[in-house]
Amino acid sequence: MLLLTLVPCCLWAGDAGAQGLDYGQYETLFGEPVTISATGKPERVSDTPVSMDLITAEDIRRSGARDIPTLLRRLAGLDVSHASTSISDVGIGGYIRPLTSRVMVLINGRQVYYDGFGVVFWPTLPVEMPEIRQIEVLKGAQSALYGFNAVDGVINIVTFDPISDPVNAVQTRFGNQARREVAAITTQPLGERAGVRITAAGDHAHDVGMVDKSAANVAYAKNPNRRSASLDAAVILPDDSKWRLEASHTDVTGRAIAYNAFLDARLVTDSVKGSYTADTAIGRMDGTVYYTLVDVPWGETQPVGSVHNYDSTLVGQLSDLFKIGPADSFRVGLEARRNAMTSSILRGGTIGGDLTAASLMWDRQWTPAISMVNAIRYDYFQLDRSGPGTVRDIYTNEDFNRSIQGISANSAVIDKLTENDSLRLSFGRGLKLPTLGNFGLLQHYVPQYSGRYFYENPNLAAAAVYDYRIGWDHRVAPLDATARLSVFHDVTTKYVGTANFLVNRTAAIVSSMVPGSVTNGVEFDLRHKTREGWIWGGNYTFDRLHEHFDQGLHDSLPEHKINLDVGYAWGEWDAELYGSYASATKGVIITPGLPPKTTVGRVKSRTILSPHVGWQAMDNIRLELAAENLWPYQDTLPQRMETSYYLTVTITY
Amino acid sequence: MLRAPAVGMLFLILAIMPGTGHATTLNELKVGVRVVDFLANPLRGKIPFALIYDAQIKVSFDDAQAISNWVASGAATGKVELAPVLVDIHQLDENQIFRVGFIAAGMESHYGRIFDYARRNRTLIISADLSCVRAGKCTVGIAGAPRVEVIISQQAALSCGIEFTEAFRMMVTEN
Numbered sequence: 001m002l003l004l005t006l007v008p009c010c011l012w013a014g015d016a017g018a019q020g021l022d023y024g025q026y027e028t029l030f031g032e033p034v035t036i037s038a039t040g041k042p043e044r045v046s047d048t049p050v051s052m053d054l055i056t057a058e059d060i061r062r063s064g065a066r067d068i069p070t071l072l073r074r075l076a077g078l079d080v081s082h083a084s085t086s087i088s089d090v091g092i093g094g095y096i097r098p099l100t101s102r103v104m105v106l107i108n109g110r111q112v113y114y115d116g117f118g119v120v121f122w123p124t125l126p127v128e129m130p131e132i133r134q135i136e137v138l139k140g141a142q143s144a145l146y147g148f149n150a151v152d153g154v155i156n157i158v159t160f161d162p163i164s165d166p167v168n169a170v171q172t173r174f175g176n177q178a179r180r181e182v183a184a185i186t187t188q189p190l191g192e193r194a195g196v197r198i199t200a201a202g203d204h205a206h207d208v209g210m211v212d213k214s215a216a217n218v219a220y221a222k223n224p225n226r227r228s229a230s231l232d233a234a235v236i237l238p239d240d241s242k243w244r245l246e247a248s249h250t251d252v253t254g255r256a257i258a259y260n261a262f263l264d265a266r267l268v269t270d271s272v273k274g275s276y277t278a279d280t281a282i283g284r285m286d287g288t289v290y291y292t293l294v295d296v297p298w299g300e301t302q303p304v305g306s307v308h309n310y311d312s313t314l315v316g317q318l319s320d321l322f323k324i325g326p327a328d329s330f331r332v333g334l335e336a337r338r339n340a341m342t343s344s345i346l347r348g349g350t351i352g353g354d355l356t357a358a359s360l361m362w363d364r365q366w367t368p369a370i371s372m373v374n375a376i377r378y379d380y381f382q383l384d385r386s387g388p389g390t391v392r393d394i395y396t397n398e399d400f401n402r403s404i405q406g407i408s409a410n411s412a413v414i415d416k417l418t419e420n421d422s423l424r425l426s427f428g429r430g431l432k433l434p435t436l437g438n439f440g441l442l443q444h445y446v447p448q449y450s451g452r453y454f455y456e457n458p459n460l461a462a463a464a465v466y467d468y469r470i471g472w473d474h475r476v477a478p479l480d481a482t483a484r485l486s487v488f489h490d491v492t493t494k495y496v497g498t499a500n501f502l503v504n505r506t507a508a509i510v511s512s513m514v515p516g517s518v519t520n521g522v523e524f525d526l527r528h529k530t531r532e533g534w535i536w537g538g539n540y541t542f543d544r545l546h547e548h549f550d551q552g553l554h555d556s557l558p559e560h561k562i563n564l565d566v567g568y569a570w571g572e573w574d575a576e577l578y579g580s581y582a583s584a585t586k587g588v589i590i591t592p593g594l595p596p597k598t599t600v601g602r603v604k605s606r607t608i609l610s611p612h613v614g615w616q617a618m619d620n621i622r623l624e625l626a627a628e629n630l631w632p633y634q635d636t637l638p639q640r641m642e643t644s645y646y647l648t649v650t651i652t653y
Numbered sequence: 654m655l656r657a658p659a660v661g662m663l664f665l666i667l668a669i670m671p672g673t674g675h676a677t678t679l680n681e682l683k684v685g686v687r688v689v690d691f692l693a694n695p696l697r698g699k700i701p702f703a704l705i706y707d708a709q710i711k712v713s714f715d716d717a718q719a720i721s722n723w724v725a726s727g728a729a730t731g732k733v734e735l736a737p738v739l740v741d742i743h744q745l746d747e748n749q750i751f752r753v754g755f756i757a758a759g760m761e762s763h764y765g766r767i768f769d770y771a772r773r774n775r776t777l778i779i780s781a782d783l784s785c786v787r788a789g790k791c792t793v794g795i796a797g798a799p800r801v802e803v804i805i806s807q808q809a810a811l812s813c814g815i816e817f818t819e820a821f822r823m824m825v826t827e828n
Contacts, residue, residue, distance in 0.1 A: 021820060025732070029687045030801045034824065042820040046800075240695060279693060284819040321819060326807055326827035368826065419799065 020242045020277025020286060023133055023158060024165050037136045037156040039373040039412075040145050040331045040361045041321055049373050049412035051424055051471045051486060055135040057160075062535070062567065062574060064612030064626040066173060066181070066646070068135065069122055072155070073580065074563050076523035076539035077139055077486070081587075081635040083257040085177065085205055085644075086123050086224030092139055092153035093467070093490055094519035094543040094557050098257040098588070098636070102432065102465075104142070104150035107157045108246065110273050113149060114294050116311035116341035118435035121256075124269045124294075125157070126230040126248030128183040128201050130169045130650065133158045140467035140488065141430025143408030144375035147335070147357060151430035151465040152490075162187055162195040162232045168653045175646025179205040194235035201228040207255055209632075209640045216592030217638075220262035220300060224254040241278030246290075247271065257588070257638055258301055261596045265299035283322025290315050302596045304444060308344040311436075313337065331361040333377075341436045342387075345443070349387020351400065351436050356380050369416040379431065380405045383439060383458060390443035392453065394503050400440060400458045406431045420475035428467040434460040438496050438511055446509065455503065457511040465516075466491040481528040481537075488523075488543075492516035497549050515548035519557075531569065535576070538564040556586035558605075572616040580608040587637040606633040624648040676716045676758050680797030681781040682723055687731040688779060688793050688803060689753055691821035695733070696752060702735035703754035703776075705767060707742045710759045717757035745770050756780040756791065764790035768809065775814040787828065804828060 021042050026034040030044050033056060038048040045054055053075045065071045069088040073080040079091040081098075089096055092103050105113050105120045107127055113120050135157050142150040160167050166187035173181040183201035190196060203226040210221055230248035237243070248271050256263045273290035294311040301307070319333040340352030359377035366372060385400035412426035437456065444454045471486040497514030500507060521543030528536050545557040560583040567576030584605045591597040612626035628644040635641070677685075689696065702724060706717035721737040723729050740748055742763045754776050756767060761782065768790040771778045779793045780786060783804060786794030792809045796802040803825040805817065817825075 025687075025690065026820075026824065029684060029690075029803075030824070032801075041823050043824055047824075279818050279820075321823070323819060323822050323827075329823050363823075365826075 020244065020275060022161060022164055024161060033134055035134075035136055037145075037154065038138060039363055040319070040333070040375065041329050041363055041373075046422070047371065047414070049371055049414040049424055050410075050426060051139050051412075051469055053137040053139075055137070057133055058531075059529075060129055060132055060135075062569075062576060062614075064576060064578075064610065064614070064624060066129070066626075066628070066648070067122065068125070068127075068129075068157070070628070071135065072137070074539075074565070074578065075137060076484075076525045076541045076561075076563070077488075077521065077543070078137070079558065079561070079582075082639050082641055083636060084207060084222075084224065084255040084639055085209060085641070086226070086252075086254040087256040088122055090120065090122070090155070092137070093488060094521060094545045095152055095492075095517070096557070099263070102149065102152040104146045104154045105157070106146075106154070108159055108273075109156065109275075109288065110246070110271065110290050111292070111313070111315070114311055115313055115339045116294070116309065116436045116441075118149075118437065121252065121254075121267055123203075123224065123226050123252045123254060124250045124267050126199075126228050126250050126269070126271070127157055127159060128171070128185060128199055128228070130171055130183070131159050131167050131185055131197065131199060133160045133165065139486075140426060140469050140490070141408070141428030141465050142410060143430035144359060144377045144410040144428070145361070147355075147377065147379060147408070148381075148431050148433040148462070151432045151492075159232060160187075160197070161234065162197040163189070163193065163234050163236065164195075166195065167197060169650055170653075171648065171650045173646050173648045175205075175644060177206045177208050177642065177644060179203075179644070179646055190235070193237075194233075196231065196233040199228070199230045199232075202226065209642050210255075211634070211638055211640050212590065212592065214592040216302065216596070217262060217590065220255060220264040220302070222253050222255045222264045225252065227251045239278070241276065244273075244275045244277075246273045257590070257636060261301045261303055261590060261598075262638070263299055263301050266297050268295040268297065269293065270295075283320045286317070286319045286321070288315070288317045302592070303446075304345075304442075306344075310342040311339070312341075313339045327365040329361075329363040331359075333357075333359040333361075335359075339436065341441070343441055345390060345441055346385075347388045347390070349385065349389055351383075351385045351440050353384065353436065354382045370413065372413040373411070375410040377408045378405070379408070381433060381462075385440060385458070390440075392443055394443075394455055395440065395458060402458065404433060404462050406462045406464070420477065422473040424469070424471040424473070426467070426469045426471075428465075428469075430465040430467070432463045432465055432492075434462075434496050434511075452508050453503070453506075454498070454509045455511065460496055460511060461494070461513050463492060463494045463496075463513065463516065465493070476526070479526075479528060480530070481526055484523070484525045486521075486523040488519075488521050490517075490519040490521075492518075495547075495549065517545060517547040519543055519545045533569065535567040535569065536565065538562070554586075556600075556603075558582035558585045573614065575613045576611070578608075578610045580610075582606055582635070589637045601637050603634060603637055606635060607631075608633055620652045622648075622650045622652075624650070675781070676712065677720055677755075677781045678797050679723055679728060680801075681795050682720055682729040682755075684795045684797055684801055684803065685755055685779045685781065685793070686724065686729045686733075686735055688795065689735065689777065690732045691817050692777070693816035693818050699734045699736050700753055701749065701751055702737050703740045703748070703751035704737055704757060705740050705742055705745065705754050705760065705763075706757040707760060707763060709743075713757045713759040716759065720755060720757065742766065750774045751776050753777045754779070756782070756785065758782070761785075764788065767791075768812075771809075771813045777813065777815050778809075802826065 038050040079096040138154040181203040187197040207221045228250045234244040271292040275288040296309040299307045315337040321331045335357040357379045361375040363373045469488040494513045499512035501510045525539035541561040562581040565578040587603040589601045609630045614624040704717040706713040724737040780791040783794040785791040789808045794804040
């Protein structure tokens with residue numbers, strides 16, 4: 001039952017939390033990172049009841065990694081697979097499929113998960129590594145804070161504040177596979193209470209590593225190119241309220257795997273976001289409005305041919321954060337959004353939806369050691385379609401006039417058992433809405449399945465995902481290290497799958513809700529961090545996925561994953577060796593042809609070894625020699641990641 | 654059998670004896686001066702920073718002097734520019750009105766008097782002795798180790814007309 005799914009899975013995000021927080025000021029005060037992503041209220045990372053991993057700017061600098069998925073792979077419980085040298089998928093908690101994301105990804109609270117496609121195209125993210133303050137990773141369902149689709153976790157990328165954290169750097173990178181990258185970042189203070197950061201970047205490499213180089217496949221090879229420009233400006237008004245304006249443009253080409261075919265696409269994204277934060281008599285008010293366009297001028301696949309999609313999202317969010325008494329904090333949030341996707345498949349028509357949501361968070365400090373957070377959110381989604389519909393449409397626009405509603409909930413508690421031990425318990429009920437595409441974009445003739453037609457379905461439902469998690473953090477004083485042991489159990493009630501139907505007395509395949517899955521896992525992480533001397537760490541993840549419905553990739557997941565790194569810093573030098581192992585799993589094999597044929601095969605276990613050496617040649621010049629992988633490996637069957645090495649020069653001023 | 658009561662008595666004597674508080678550490682001072690940045694009504698310009706000590710208690714004077722040196726040298730700074738002023742508790746009311754004050758070590762017996770001053774003059778009083786804030790005699794108590802802790806006495810804050818930003822309140826302990 002392998003079917004082309006250009007636009008699989010879920011849709012919508014929600015309240016992303018206040019972003020007007022001066023992270024640097026609080027981090028300096030408390031001597032540790034702070035976050036607002038975990039519960040929607042500002043808190044120290046060590047205090048949050050929610051299971052969270054944090055990648056700091058220093059971690060990024062010392063990692064040698066050149067992109068975010070490479071950093072994320074190092075965390076326990078995260079899966080990364082590559083469709084090409086530039087396009088990758090990231091999963092949390094055991095579920096990972098090509099071009100299908102169950103993880104909400106945001107930049108400063110703005111969703112960069114694309115609703116229409118149900119996917120995160122990582123190269124389109126308008127952010128460069130030197131401007132990232134921290135990457136916050138929340139595991140498990142977080143829909144009560146972030147709305148539909150935050151069912152396996154949330155990744156929030158927080159950039160430096162243009163007023164208080166100026167970044168001025170030029171970074172260039174050269175390597176094999178014709179890799180050449182450049183990023184320039186400049187921050188201009190506008191007095192003491194305003195600033196603007198402007199970033200421009202361009203990346204290029206050759207598309208290498210396609211395993212089956214048959215002419216029909218190679219026709220879809222596409223050198224990954226990326227152009228990005230962004231602006232981040234902020235001003236603090238005399239009453240200490242804060243305005244922030246962020247705008248970005250990216251233009252990316254690359255090759256992805258669209259389940260049973262290669263997708264060769266150009267993606268152009270534009271976004272603008274304005275936010276306002278103020279302390280008022282009724283609490284800390286945050287207002288955010290953003291607009292994101294994702295234009296796919298062309299997306300080529302063998303079964304469907306050329307497609308032009310145009311996806312727009314307009315979001316408005318308002319929240320009030322306030323504290324009553326010494327122990328109780330609340331956050332009330334409202335959200336409205338309009339998402340619309342216009343596609344050549346719909347012959348210029350549009351499928352879209354309006355979402356309204358309300359949320360409430362309550363955080364209580366029961367004792368100095370025990371605190372608890374509870375959050376609930378109600379979402380109402382109204383689907384619609386306009387225009388002529390698909391060529392052999394079996395639906396009318398009226399069929400799309402329907403609504404879906406649901407309630408998400410999160411609850412988490414932390415008990416600081418001793419000075420060195422913390423216990424976290426959490427429960428989440430997330431909601432995953434089918435993508436706009438799932439509702440009604442595709443209509444596709446499938447010769448290899450008895451010459452039947454495949455239709456999407458406007459009557460799909462939201463699926464609930466339940467996450468139960470226990471985590472124990474222990475400070476290992478003799479090693480000056482932190483250990484974390486986590487156990488989780490995830491239940492997905494249903495998926496978007498397919499079923500056989502008679503349509504107009506003809507056998508057809510139609511998108512349908514099918515039985516879901518269960519994932520159980522254990523994660524163990526031990527880490528020692530310091531600025532000088534030895535740095536080391538590692539983690540082991542065991543997770544097992546059991547799907548009730550076989551979509552060909554039944555239960556495909558590397559069950560055992562190990563990450564290890566050891567580094568040493570001395571004076572102006574630092575060096576690190578990172579290694580990763582993942583056990584065998586399953587994946588799709590794309591056999592070229594018209595239409596291409598897809599079968600399921602075994603992805604062998606893989607090992608990655610990535611060394612790097614950095615030298616701070618002068619106060620403002622850093623050189624770094626790195627290998628991303630010393631020998632080729634595969635985490636998908638159509639793509640082999642060839643040995644990659646590069647030199648990075650970073651000049652700060 | 655006599656050992657436990659004897660030890661308890663010793664601790665009691667130490668607790669009530671003036672001049673036995675621990676000297677303020679630089680880390681505590683850094684936290685203390687940064688707390689000033691989070692007032693709901695931010696202070697502007699160069700703000701006199703009262704370092705309250707007792708001239709008759711050496712440990713207190715030495716601590717105030719060390720704090721003054723640290724602040725003056727820039728070792729402990731926040732966004733608000735603070736100008737340290739040594740203030741003898743016995744001359745507290747004879748000085749200018751301070752908006753921010755820090756209590757030096759060994760001042761336990763003067764907490765009541767300092768609180769009266771703070772209440773009259775709407776002064777933010779900070780102490781590295783957490784017993785002061787727990788007793789509601791200081792608005793802010795700070796600890797620098799093993800973990801940075803900031804404790805706010807809501808009662809003292811209310812009495813002294815001190816308000817902090819909402820985000821800051823959510824990251825500290827209030828009692």
